[in-house]
Amino acid sequence: MKYRPYGSTGRDVSMLGFGAMRLPTLEDGNCDYEQAVPLLRRGIDLGINYIDTARGYINGTSEVAVGKAIKGYDREKLFVVTKIPSNDIKNSVGREWRRQLEEQLGRFDMDYIDLILFHGLRWDAFEEHVSRPGYALEAARRAQAEGLVRHVGFSSHDTADGIVRLVGTGEFAGMLVQYNFLDDHNMPAITAAAEAGMGVTIMGPVAGGRLGVPGSVALPGEGLEALRLPDLALRYVWDTPGVTVALSGMNAFEQIEENVASAEHTTRMSDAEREQIRRILEKNRRLTELYCTACGYCMPCPNDVNIPENFRFMNWHRVWGLTEEAKDAYSKLSEEGFHAAWSPQKITGLSAEHCIQCGVCEPKCPQNIPIRKQMKEVAAALG
Ligand code: SF4
Numbered sequence: 001m002k003y004r005p006y007g008s009t010g011r012d013v014s015m016l017g018f019g020a021m022r023l024p025t026l027e028d029g030n031c032d033y034e035q036a037v038p039l040l041r042r043g044i045d046l047g048i049n050y051i052d053t054a055r056g057y058i059n060g061t062s063e064v065a066v067g068k069a070i071k072g073y074d075r076e077k078l079f080v081v082t083k084i085p086s087n088d089i090k091n092s093v094g095r096e097w098r099r100q101l102e103e104q105l106g107r108f109d110m111d112y113i114d115l116i117l118f119h120g121l122r123w124d125a126f127e128e129h130v131s132r133p134g135y136a137l138e139a140a141r142r143a144q145a146e147g148l149v150r151h152v153g154f155s156s157h158d159t160a161d162g163i164v165r166l167v168g169t170g171e172f173a174g175m176l177v178q179y180n181f182l183d184d185h186n187m188p189a190i191t192a193a194a195e196a197g198m199g200v201t202i203m204g205p206v207a208g209g210r211l212g213v214p215g216s217v218a219l220p221g222e223g224l225e226a227l228r229l230p231d232l233a234l235r236y237v238w239d240t241p242g243v244t245v246a247l248s249g250m251n252a253f254e255q256i257e258e259n260v261a262s263a264e265h266t267t268r269m270s271d272a273e274r275e276q277i278r279r280i281l282e283k284n285r286r287l288t289e290l291y292c293t294a295c296g297y298c299m300p301c302p303n304d305v306n307i308p309e310n311f312r313f314m315n316w317h318r319v320w321g322l323t324e325e326a327k328d329a330y331s332k333l334s335e336e337g338f339h340a341a342w343s344p345q346k347i348t349g350l351s352a353e354h355c356i357q358c359g360v361c362e363p364k365c366p367q368n369i370p371i372r373k374q375m376k377e378v379a380a381a382l383g
């Protein structure tokens with residue numbers, strides 16, 4: 001494993017981070033500790049020391065799994081990151097923020113958290129209440145002074161401009177944002193954060209579920225050796241100036257081992273490889289409309305449409321030209337058990353034709369995807 005300094009914190013972290021949002025679950029939707037703990041421990045044994053979770057992941061049981069997994073390891077060598085939502089003013093009140101922090105420490109059964117992030121922080125929320133006396137930032141500073149948290153940062157889906165403003169406050173030791181080779185709109189924020197001495201962690205280095213394709217797909221090369229995912233996607237992120245850690249939401253031993261191997265063997269990309277990726281990036285600009293990370297927040301759909309799976313198959317068609325595979329997979333949507341193999345959250349449901357355009361899903365999507373419009377396009381392309 002290769003390690004990098006996490007901004008100015010004085011800590012070295014593994015350049016591959018273990019995202020604990022997609023750990024195996026039981027029927028009731030809670031974490032299956034018997035499966036999840038050995039996976040996390042395998043990652044730690046292979047050198048991963050950066051572990052990312054959040055208050056809301058897997059109904060709070062992701063934090064419990066992480067706490068169980070790290071027992072017996074040298075705590076000082078690990079860098080455990082979790083998040084508390086603060087955009088809602090009720091959550092942002094200092095007392096409430098503190099109550100949540102203490103509850104989370106209890107779930108982990110830990111004395112301190114290495115990095116606490118304001119989850120999905122928006123600039124307007126920071127300005128309007130989070131930064132005000134009596135609210136979340138003050139509570140976080142107090143917790144830091146008491147040794148309950150070592151560093152304070154944020155994750156964000158705000159605009160790049162909003163993130164640059166958050167960076168500019170000088171309040172944060174690190175941030176977690178999206179970036180990958182199909183979507184580099186956060187590059188100005190990454191540069192600003194690195195210049196400010198912050199650690200920069202990237203979520204969605206493989207574009208979430210968007211680039212999740214069956215097997216290992218070669219990018220269309222023109223006289224170049226075929227490039228393979230997700231190795232390529234991770235290398236692209238690690239190779240970007242300013243990036244410290246690439247997070248991968250891992251839930252299988254092979255995936256952990258492959259990603260660790262990528263981290264160990266990563267080399268700087270050749271100019272030809274970068275150029276090849278740039279061309280694909282340009283060709284696929286339109287995909288920014290369909291930036292589905294398979295988070296599942298839009299679910300359930302009242303008409304039982306499996307929104308993330310429909311988008312996943314659409315991207316096989318759109319990004320990779322795997323139209324036959326996409327149509328085949330789409331036709332199987334609704335077959336019992338079919339989705340479990342692909343969907344990290346084991347979301348089940350129907351194909352896009354069943355969308356009744358009610359719009360219930362759209363306000364719940366952090367990527368602001370025009371889901372109704374996209375569902376029509378999916379049905380037209382794959383139905
Ligand atoms: S708009 Fe379509 S996909 Fe969204 S909730 Fe309504 S039926 Fe489901």
Ligand code: SF4
Pocket residue numbers: 291292293294295296297298299307308311364365366367368369371
């Ligand atoms: S909420 Fe948005 S990003 Fe998340 S699965 Fe639904 S459509 Fe995709």
